[in-house]
Amino acid sequence: MTKKISSKRDLPNSFSLEKYDDLENMSDKDLFRQLYWRCDDLTIKNTDCPDYGLQYGAKYPLNNNFGDPFGELKAEEWFLEKQKEYEYKTQPDLLKLSYGDGIKPLMRFELAFLNKINADKGHWKGKPIVVDDDLVGDLFTADNGMFWAVMREPVNLLSDVVENVMISVDLNNRDDLLIEAFTNLLPKWREELGIPEPDKPVSGDWESVRRKIIDYRIIPLIDLMSWESATDSKISLGVLAVSLFPDGEKESFAIAQTVKPFLDKIIRSDSLDKIRKELS
Structure with a gap:
């Protein structure tokens, strides 16, 4: 049964907005890491430690499963050892064809x-x-x-x-002809198969996105929503408003109409990939 959270007093004691103060002065890459390592927190319930993100605030540790998005930080030693074991077990790696986003060989x-x-x-x-x-x-x-x-x-x-x-591609054709055919066929296939085109990733350059991540309190919002999901609770918009914006910068309506839609877009894999490439 879902528990309604209608008062800030019902939030876990580990929540403190001050834990996130350091986000403002973080480097671009470190701020992105805090977002990137949380990318599964809204879809996977952490019932073992529901307030995991709330405990760490702006110091959320490296997520071994995702690694460092920029390849600059190393995962924990035990995880690296597990990776080596897995790579050894998956040998030999014999035949490969290149692949890209959304396209791979059969x-x-x-x-x-x-x-x-x-x-x-x-x-x-x-x-x-x-x-x-x-x-x-x-x-x-x-x-x-x-x-x-x-x-x-x-x-x-x-x-x-x-x-x-499932398609076949005849590489005996010139690239320009293949690209033209693929471009023309994509909307037809979507219509014939009833598959709508996905929404576009978050718009704007990193500077504007960074400002919104901080101003909209996206990181603490993720942690609160992760706790909410893991504990089968429902935090009211009013509680989110007074908890995340104690000085009244945002009210319930703004959270529902502006803040949460931005979170939904920024946390998607294509948005994260776009930002990662911009910062690399």
Whole structure:
């Protein structure tokens, strides 16, 4: 049952806005680290230590799982040893193709996954997406037009379980032609598959973003919301207002309409990646 937090007195004793005073004078990279290391705190419940961030304030320690976003700080020794063990166990690393954000080569993982799925749409609804030679042979022999109707069905239209778009790219074409085709096809695929384009990352340069992180009290807000989630509580906007803005700089309406929407955008991976690249 959700516990309503309607008074500042109901917040954990570990919360103190003064713990975050050092954020104002931090270097750009150190301030970003404090945000970056908290990026999962709103989605993963820390029930073992609900007020973890509140305890540390502006001194939130390096998150071993994420490491340093700038590659300048080392993780704890025990974690580095675990990494070495994992890297040893995953050897040998034989075949690789380059990949980028949102684009990677088809791997055996995907093929093994497809091999277990039945189509829930299309001409062969209920049959495996990956058809065997006997079924294909029977289709071809029948010579009734079904061979091409079945074999040319796009995999992504056969089952909603298939999340990534399965495509083939012919690199024998010139780059400019491929880029033009991809640009034209993207909006069509989104419409045909019902996948909306994601919101754009946070706008503005780092200076304006930095100012908002501090002025909107984004770091302590994350810690309070993380505690809220881990304890199945619900902090009222009024309590957030008096706790984060004791001098009345922001009221409940501003938190709901301005501060929280900014937090939702800044904590996304594409926004964090954009800022990291700008500061690197």
